[in-house]
Amino acid sequence: MTQPATAPTVAAEAAGDRSAATLVLQDVTLEVGDGEGKVRALDGVDLQVHPGELVAIIGPSGAGKSSLLAVAGALAAPTSGSVRVLDQDLGPLWERGGQSALARFRRERLGYVFQSGNLLPALTAADQLRLAYRIAHKRGRARSFDPQPLLDAVGMGHRAGSRPGQLSGGERQRVSIARALVNEPAVLLVDEPTAALDRARSQDVVALLAEQCHERGVAGVMVTHDHDVLARCDRVLEMVDGRLSPASA
C-alpha cells in the first residue's frame, strides 16, 4: 500500500489535527431498528478525511461500512455524535428536519459514486453529467455547461454519446466518477466501486478515483471489499462491528 507523504496518518488524527480536515466524524453512533431488533451499526466512530486524500474502509458484510457512508453523506442522521463537512455541522440540518436543506447540502458539497455506477439508462454519458449539473445548479446556467472536459478527464470523452447499456462496467464507473465531480464536491463518497469489475478494471477505476481526489483536492471515502485495490488508496481503515480502526497489515 502506498502512503503519500501528504496524506495524514491515523496518529495525526489522534493528535487532534482536525482543522485541516474536510470531513470530520466525531464519536458517531448510529442505531437502526426498534426494540429487540435494534442494532448499533456505528459505535463511536471517529474519522477525519483531508483534502486530496482517498480513504478506504474495509470490513466484512454488515460491519457498518455503508452506514458510515450514509451518515457521512447526509443520507442518515447519526443517533449521536457529530458530522462536519468543511466545518459545517450537519446536526442542525437534521434537527430542523429539512429534507430540502439536506438535499441542497448534498448537491452543493457532496459527490457520490454508487455500486455499478447506477447511471440512468435513458441518458448518454454526456447527459448524465448535464443532469447532475442541472440538479446542482440553477437551470438557467445549465445551457453553458460543457461535460466534455470532465469526460476527457476520466478517459470517457470518446463515449460521450453512449448510453449505460452500451458501456462496459469499468466505463460506467468512469462516467459515474465524472458525474460525481460535476458539482465540484468537497467530499466524494464511493460505495463498492469495483463490485462488478474484473481485477484490471478495478485497479484502473480506483487509480482514477485517487487521481481525481488528489488533483481536485477532494476528500474521498471509499467503502470496498476488494483488497486488491487498497494500494491505490492513501489510507485504509477497517470497520468491525461498527467500530473503525486502522487496518491491520
Place this chain on the structure above:
Amino acid sequence: MFLAVRELTHARGRFGLMGVVIALIAVLMVMLSGLSGGLVNDGVSGLKNLPVTAFAFDEGTKTDNAFSRSVVDGEQLAAWRDQPDVEAATPIGVAIVNAVTDDGTQIDLTVFGVEEDSFLAPTPSDGSGLGAPAGIVVSETLRSEGVELGTVVTLDQTETELEVVGFTQGQATFGHVDVAYAPLATWRLITLGDAPAGAAPTEADLAGVDADHASAIALQAVPGSALASGDTDAVAAADAAAGTTTMTLVESFNASPGYQAETLTLAMIQWFLYAIGALVVGAFFTVWTIQRGHELAVLRAMGASARYLVRDGLTQAGILLVTFTAVGVAVGLGLGALMPEGMPFSLEAGPIAVASVVTILLGLAGAAVAVLRVTRIEPVTALGGAR
C-alpha cells in the same frame, strides 16, 4: 423536462403503448361527444332554434314531457303579457303525430302550432311561410324522406290532409321527430279532433274552433330584465300571478321526450371514460415510478429535490397526455366524418375542446397521485446493500 423528454424517447415502446391507450380513450371521447351532440340536436334542435327566453307551462307540470302534458289558456297568456319583464309572449302548441305522405311513406311529425304573426313563426329557407289553414313548414331533414314542396301529408286516425308549403333552414326536430310548423288554430283543430277527415282544413273549419288553449307560453324577456337574467324570485312571482311553471329555454330541453335520460346516460359513459383514463394513466405512472425507484433514490441522493422529480414526472405525463389526446382527437374527427348520414352524430369544437381538457387534466391528476410517490423515496436506498 430534461430527464422527462429523454426518458420518453428512450422508453418509447412503453410510452408508445401507453400513448395508444390514451389515444383510444380520446377517440372514444370524440365519438361520445359526437353522439351526444347528435342526440341533443335530434332531441331539441327544434327548440334550440327558437328565439325564446323561457317557456311557461301550466302550474305544477312535471318536467318530463312537459310540452305534451301541459295545457295553458288565454288567461295565463294574458297574465304573462302583463308582466313588465316580458317583451313578447305567444302560445305554442306541441303534438307528436303519425302521418303518411302522398307517396305512401310513413313519417312522424312534431306539430308546432304557432301564431303566424308571432316571433315563433318560422322563416322558411325554401317555399312560403305559414298562412293557409292546411299549410305547414317542415324541417329540411324531411327531404330525405322524399318530402317536397307541395307534398300532401295525411295524419293517421283523423286523416286530415296538410300540405308542405315551406322548409326550415337546417334541422328542426323535437324528441327525435321532425318538426312541422302549423297555424295555431290548425293545431287546435287537430288536437281537439275537429279536423275534417279526408280533407284539408279550411278557413271555415278554423273559424268554428272555440278554444284558446296551447301547450305552453313562449316568452321573450326585455333585455337586462330580471326574467332575462333568470332571477328566480322574479320568475316565481310572475308564475304565481299567471298560474304557471316557467323553465328557461335550456331547462325546457329536459321536457323533450327522452332527452334527460339520453343525455344523462351519455354523460355518465363520458365520465366513466374520464375516470378510466385517469386510472389507466395513474396505474402506468405508478408502475413506472416503482420500476425507477432505485434511479430516483440515486437522484435524490445526488441532491435532486422531490419537487424537481415530481415536476419532471408530471411534465412527462403532460407531454404524453397532450400528444396522444391530440392524436386521438384527430383520429376521432376522421372517424366522425365517416359516420352514416342518418346517424345522430354532430361534432362541435366546444364540447370536444372541453372533453380533451378534462381528459388531460384528469389524466394528470391520476399521474400526480402516482408521481407523488417520489416524495416517499428515501435517498439512502441508493447505497448498495440492504439497510
